[in-house]
Amino acid sequence: xxxxISCILNWQPSSVHGWGVYGINLALNWLREGRLFPIFSQAxxxxxxxxxxxxxxxxxSLHQATTELERQLLxxxxxxxxxLDLPVVHALANGLKTNSSFNQQMLISSCLxxxxxxxxxxxxxxxxxxxxxxxxxxxxxxxNQRVLEANGCQNVTTIMQGVDHTIFHAENRVSPTPExxxxxxxGKLEFRKGQDLVVxxxxxxxxxxxxxxxxxAWHSPWQNLAQELxxxxxxxxxxxxxxxxxxxxxxxxxNGIPSQNFMDLGLIPNNQIANTIRQMxxxxxxxxxxxxxxxxxxxxxxxxxxxxxxxxxxxxxxxxDDNCLILKDQKPVSHFKVGTDGWGxxxxxxxxxxxxxxxxxxxxxxxIGAQGADFMKQYSWENQSAKLGDxxxxxxxx
Numbered sequence: 001x002x003x004x005i006s007c008i009l010n011w012q013p014s015s016v017h018g019w020g021v022y023g024i025n026l027a028l029n030w031l032r033e034g035r036l037f038p039i040f041s042q043a044x045x046x047x048x049x050x051x052x053x054x055x056x057x058x059x060x061s062l063h064q065a066t067t068e069l070e071r072q073l074l075x076x077x078x079x080x081x082x083x084l085d086l087p088v089v090h091a092l093a094n095g096l097k098t099n100s101s102f103n104q105q106m107l108i109s110s111c112l113x114x115x116x117x118x119x120x121x122x123x124x125x126x127x128x129x130x131x132x133x134x135x136x137x138x139x140x141x142x143x144n145q146r147v148l149e150a151n152g153c154q155n156v157t158t159i160m161q162g163v164d165h166t167i168f169h170a171e172n173r174v175s176p177t178p179e180x181x182x183x184x185x186x187g188k189l190e191f192r193k194g195q196d197l198v199v200x201x202x203x204x205x206x207x208x209x210x211x212x213x214x215x216x217a218w219h220s221p222w223q224n225l226a227q228e229l230x231x232x233x234x235x236x237x238x239x240x241x242x243x244x245x246x247x248x249x250x251x252x253x254x255n256g257i258p259s260q261n262f263m264d265l266g267l268i269p270n271n272q273i274a275n276t277i278r279q280m281x282x283x284x285x286x287x288x289x290x291x292x293x294x295x296x297x298x299x300x301x302x303x304x305x306x307x308x309x310x311x312x313x314x315x316x317x318x319x320x321d322d323n324c325l326i327l328k329d330q331k332p333v334s335h336f337k338v339g340t341d342g343w344g345x346x347x348x349x350x351x352x353x354x355x356x357x358x359x360x361x362x363x364x365x366x367x368i369g370a371q372g373a374d375f376m377k378q379y380s381w382e383n384q385s386a387k388l389g390d391x392x393x394x395x396x397x398x
Contacts (some may be wrong), residue, residue: 004030004037007392008069008084008107010098011091012040012042013059015050015269017188017220018295019091022173024270026165028055028060029385036087039065041073041101050269055239073102081106085326087396092116093135094338095123096130099398111135111396115388117291118144122339123151125358131155135395137363140292141314143215143342159388160293160317160383163302167271170373173278180358181212184280184305186296187287188220189238189246191228191335193311196235197286201351203256209359212261215280216248217296219267234348258344274303282358282365283307286346288333290314298379301372306365308354312344323371325354 013027014020027038049059076082079100085176088109090098096116101107112133117140128151131137137156139145145158183202187193195218202214225236226246239250248264265276277283283300284309293314300307301318307316308325319326330344358365 002257004034005393005396005398006086007036008041008086008088008109009038009039009091010041010089010101010107010259012044013040014044014048015271016048016267018292020048020375021270022115022161024051024059025162025381025383026388027383028058030389031058031062032382033386033389035393037065038062039069041066041069041088041107042099043070043102050271052271073105076103076105079104081108082160083108087111087113087392089113089115089392090134092118092130094118094120096137098130108133108230111392113138113392113395115142116144116148118147119289119291119343120338121147121341123147128152128178133370138391141290141317143313143316144291147342157391159384159391160379161295161298162174162379162384163295163298163376164271165302165377165380168277168299168302169274170278170302170369173304174275177279181209182215182280182282183212183355184215184217184277184283184300185186185285186217186283186300187285187294188222189218189226189229190222191225191231192289192343194286194288196229196349197346197351198231198284199252199255199257199288200234201284201348202353204348204352205355206257207243208356210261212280212355212359214252214257214262215265215276216247216252216262217265217273219246219265240289243386252383274299277303277305281362282307282355284351284355285315285326286310286351287315288312288345289340289343293317298376301369302376302382304369304373306358308351310344310346310357317373320371322368324368324373325358327351364373370397 013023030036092114114134114137139158148156185198230237236254240248241247283305285297290313310327327346329347329350333340333343333345
């Protein structure tokens with residue numbers, strides 16, 4: 001067997017945010033395949049990598065490789081562009097921007113690839129100049145691909161994220177508690193995730209169905225993003241505690257949801273949430289925009305949880321007949337910072353109608369959950385990581 005080819009991944013792996021989970025699963029599956037050896041070019045803490053002991057031990061080797069890369073790069077001039085003789089993959093965000101590596105260096109390569117999840121549709125000339133640096137840009141949704149191609153980018157293809165089916169699966173799902181109706185909402189608190197719509201709709205829903213419980217997994221390292229939700233005026237302002245962390249409980253109570261009708265899970269690692277998800281009756285995602293396909297929604301579907309999805313942007317890649325409940329009434333969205341072409345504002349009345357329908361039609365709800373789980377079987381991290389690896393190796397001539 002030939003030795004694997006080293007490949008730089010220019011972002012931080014972590015178990016507590018989306019890009020981090022992407023990095024962990026991509027790296028572990030490349031290690032398993034043996035074709036590519038991933039090396040992260042940004043420092044990361046092993047304390048934020050939450051895995052089973054076997055995979056945790058494998059990740060230690062990647063941490064050592066990152067530490068060695070850091071040592072080498074710190075010997076090079078500060079703030080330079082360094083061309084490496086191996087594949088380099090940049091994480092790209094709004095504006096197709098990436099972060100520098102150690103010593104404020106920009107790592108480039110003749111096999112330079114970008115992986116992008118963006119929501120801001122205002123693409124400037126600078127963004128297109130950045131796009132030209134890459135031999136290939138891999139988008140996380142067909143919506144992202146369409147936006148880039150409509151603006152003249154041709155070196156674009158889509159590879160959706162995956163799901164770890166060893167963790168997120170519908171087997172041995174705990175039967176829903178008959179005396180309670182659990183509704184899950186996940187994703188970091190921010191305007192585009194639409195938690196204000198969740199809170200508004202649920203505060204009305206619980207008046208009709210007082211046995212309903214909203215289960216939230218909204219915390220993230222980016223506490224300041226939550227203030228963007230105040231922009232809509234749909235709910236009362238976000239509440240912070242004296243330490244600057246979002247006080248989800250006080251915010252929900254101020255918006256009319258009694259304390260017995262919600263459960264805040266706090267900041268929970270990705271690999272520990274699946275057992276909680278499997279106990280849910282329903283998951284709700286009235287997101288205004290998703291540059292990817294919403295990994296949390298995908299994980300819920302893989303667990304057999306019926307989901308309500310807004311019919312916009314990256315969510316559309318998840319929608320098939322009978323595999324979810326779709327929020328079809330999407331109004332244009334205005335935002336004080338970014339371009340919102342293609343975004344969608346779900347309507348509280350339609351969210352309410354779907355919640356009540358789900359509550360009153362448990363048998364059909366089970367059918368939707370089963371269809372969603374079956375749909376997600378094709379999107380394992382093994383499959384998706386292999387597709388990305390195939391492209392990297394083809395670009396590098398291997």
